[in-house]
Amino acid sequence: MKFIQTIKNIWRIEELRQRILTTLGMVVIYRLGSYVVLPGVDTDKLSDFSSQSQDGILGIIDMFSGGAFHNASIFALGIMPYITASIIVQLLGMAVPYFQKMQKEGESGRKRMNQITRYLTVIVCALQAPGYIAGANQISPGALPTDGFFWVSSTIILVAGTMFVMWLGEKITDRGLGNGISLLIMIGIISRLPSALAMELASRLNNEGGGLVVFLLEMVVLLFIVITVILLVQGTRRIPVQFAKKIVGNKQYGGNRQYIPLKVNAVGVMPIIFAQAIILIPVYIIGYSQVESGTLTGVAAAISDYTGFWHNFILAFLILVFTYFYTAIMINPNQMAEEMKKNGGFIPGVKPGKKTAEFIDAVMSRITLPGALFLAFVAILPSFAQMAGVKSQFAQFYGGTSLLILVGVVLDTLQQIESYLLMRHYDGLMKSGRIKGRTTNNQAPVSMAG
Numbered sequence: 001m002k003f004i005q006t007i008k009n010i011w012r013i014e015e016l017r018q019r020i021l022t023t024l025g026m027v028v029i030y031r032l033g034s035y036v037v038l039p040g041v042d043t044d045k046l047s048d049f050s051s052q053s054q055d056g057i058l059g060i061i062d063m064f065s066g067g068a069f070h071n072a073s074i075f076a077l078g079i080m081p082y083i084t085a086s087i088i089v090q091l092l093g094m095a096v097p098y099f100q101k102m103q104k105e106g107e108s109g110r111k112r113m114n115q116i117t118r119y120l121t122v123i124v125c126a127l128q129a130p131g132y133i134a135g136a137n138q139i140s141p142g143a144l145p146t147d148g149f150f151w152v153s154s155t156i157i158l159v160a161g162t163m164f165v166m167w168l169g170e171k172i173t174d175r176g177l178g179n180g181i182s183l184l185i186m187i188g189i190i191s192r193l194p195s196a197l198a199m200e201l202a203s204r205l206n207n208e209g210g211g212l213v214v215f216l217l218e219m220v221v222l223l224f225i226v227i228t229v230i231l232l233v234q235g236t237r238r239i240p241v242q243f244a245k246k247i248v249g250n251k252q253y254g255g256n257r258q259y260i261p262l263k264v265n266a267v268g269v270m271p272i273i274f275a276q277a278i279i280l281i282p283v284y285i286i287g288y289s290q291v292e293s294g295t296l297t298g299v300a301a302a303i304s305d306y307t308g309f310w311h312n313f314i315l316a317f318l319i320l321v322f323t324y325f326y327t328a329i330m331i332n333p334n335q336m337a338e339e340m341k342k343n344g345g346f347i348p349g350v351k352p353g354k355k356t357a358e359f360i361d362a363v364m365s366r367i368t369l370p371g372a373l374f375l376a377f378v379a380i381l382p383s384f385a386q387m388a389g390v391k392s393q394f395a396q397f398y399g400g401t402s403l404l405i406l407v408g409v410v411l412d413t414l415q416q417i418e419s420y421l422l423m424r425h426y427d428g429l430m431k432s433g434r435i436k437g438r439t440t441n442n443q444a445p446v447s448m449a450g
Contacts, residue, residue, distance in 0.1 A: 013420050022176045023176035026168045031187065033068070033073065033161070034073050035068075037072055045140055051070075057280070059393060060276065063189055063396060066192075075164075078165065082117070084121075084281065085120035086117055087274050089117045089120060133151060183413070185405055186405050199393060200215065221398075225398060229404065230407050265375065267330055269375075269409075273401065279315050307387055312383050315379055327364060327368050333356075337353060382397075
């Protein structure tokens with residue numbers, strides 16, 4: 001069988017084997033840590049907090065932490081503080097000259113910005129940890145001690161837990177497969193799928209649940225959404241020159257086999273992760289207990305309502321903003337034009353240099369919008385699924401952050417494995433065509449191959 005032969009080929013490549021084993025080892029450590037409860041917590045009294053924090057907007061926070069949030073684990077804050085810190089540092093890179101200078105310093109500047117991000121992560125964790133302890137204690141009275149020593153020690157442990165998770169993610173990126181941070185988030189999401197599926201099946205088998213037929217119909221709809229997301233995330237790796245010229249109003253069309261190395265969605269799922277992190281900040285400020293009690297009013301209540309209009313509108317708007325923001329960071333038209341010129345590539349009918357850069361920028365401005373709208377639409381699909389009667393935990397897999405991260409990370413990881421196989425002259429993972437991940441070669445010259 002081809003599958004067994006592919007596994008054997010993967011195992012024969014020593015570097016790939018070591019990377020896979022390293023990744024699996026880090027993932028096992030992460031999952032075990034999500035069940036290590038903070039010292040002094042009474043798990044028997046934590047049931048209310050555990051059950052109530054798996055639905056709604058608190059369920060999203062719990063999803064990103066892989067269940068550590070509702071377990072009152074040492075990893076309860078998850079990786080979100082690091083993502084929040086990353087957002088702040090990158091925004092500073094757009095507005096503050098000091099950070100702009102570091103961005104232009106190459107590898108040394110990147111290392112300094114990463115170090116600043118780590119320091120800022122500690123600060124964000126130190127601010128969120130007391131709120132988490134207070135919220136858990138108010139939702140489940142008596143589950144957590146109230147003395148000062150517990151507060152101080154637990155805050156330190158929660159900060160250390162997040163920093164350790166961040167370290168695991170960085171080690172996976174360096175020595176394992178794929179992007180470590182995204183992979184850990186994906187593992188946390190997958191860990192929720194079996195229980196969510198079982199709960200949805202149980203609810204449908206009840207007298208008023210609609211029965212097995214409704215459940216199977218839900219599976220068909222979910223499968224259709226998954227296939228659609230996979231096709232759109234894979235997308236086209238190169239934009240035909242003829243199509244590019246049409247959308248910018250240039251009537252001098254090139255040949256059908258000439259391409260520009262651009263994608264409709266060049267930034268993957270990062271806009272969704274960042275938008276989700278931003279929209280959760282008010283929850284951290286307001287407090288978990290107030291969100292769960294339903295006593296909020298006004299703007300706070302609107303943002304915290306997972307199925308409400310304003311929550312989904314703001315989320316979609318942030319995704320649009322971050323898609324353009326990240327595209328501007330990742331794709332430099334001037335650099336691409338320069339690389340094309342050095343490699344002898346050109347766009348027919350467009351002068352090399354500045355004109356090529358302007359053309360690429362115009363194309364990106366037009367093709368980024370449909371990609372951003374697609375991400376925004378998929379991100380709010382779970383709200384529609386929940387309003388249609390799907391249980392909250394299972395509805396999160398009907399699109400949204402969950403599905404996009406799952407598809408994107410799996411495709412990226414499989415693409416990296418396939419690259420190792422092809423470099424060693426083995427067959428790829430698929431018989432027809434290569435797996436296309438979310439990565440894109442932003443500096444490749446225009447393909448003129450026939």
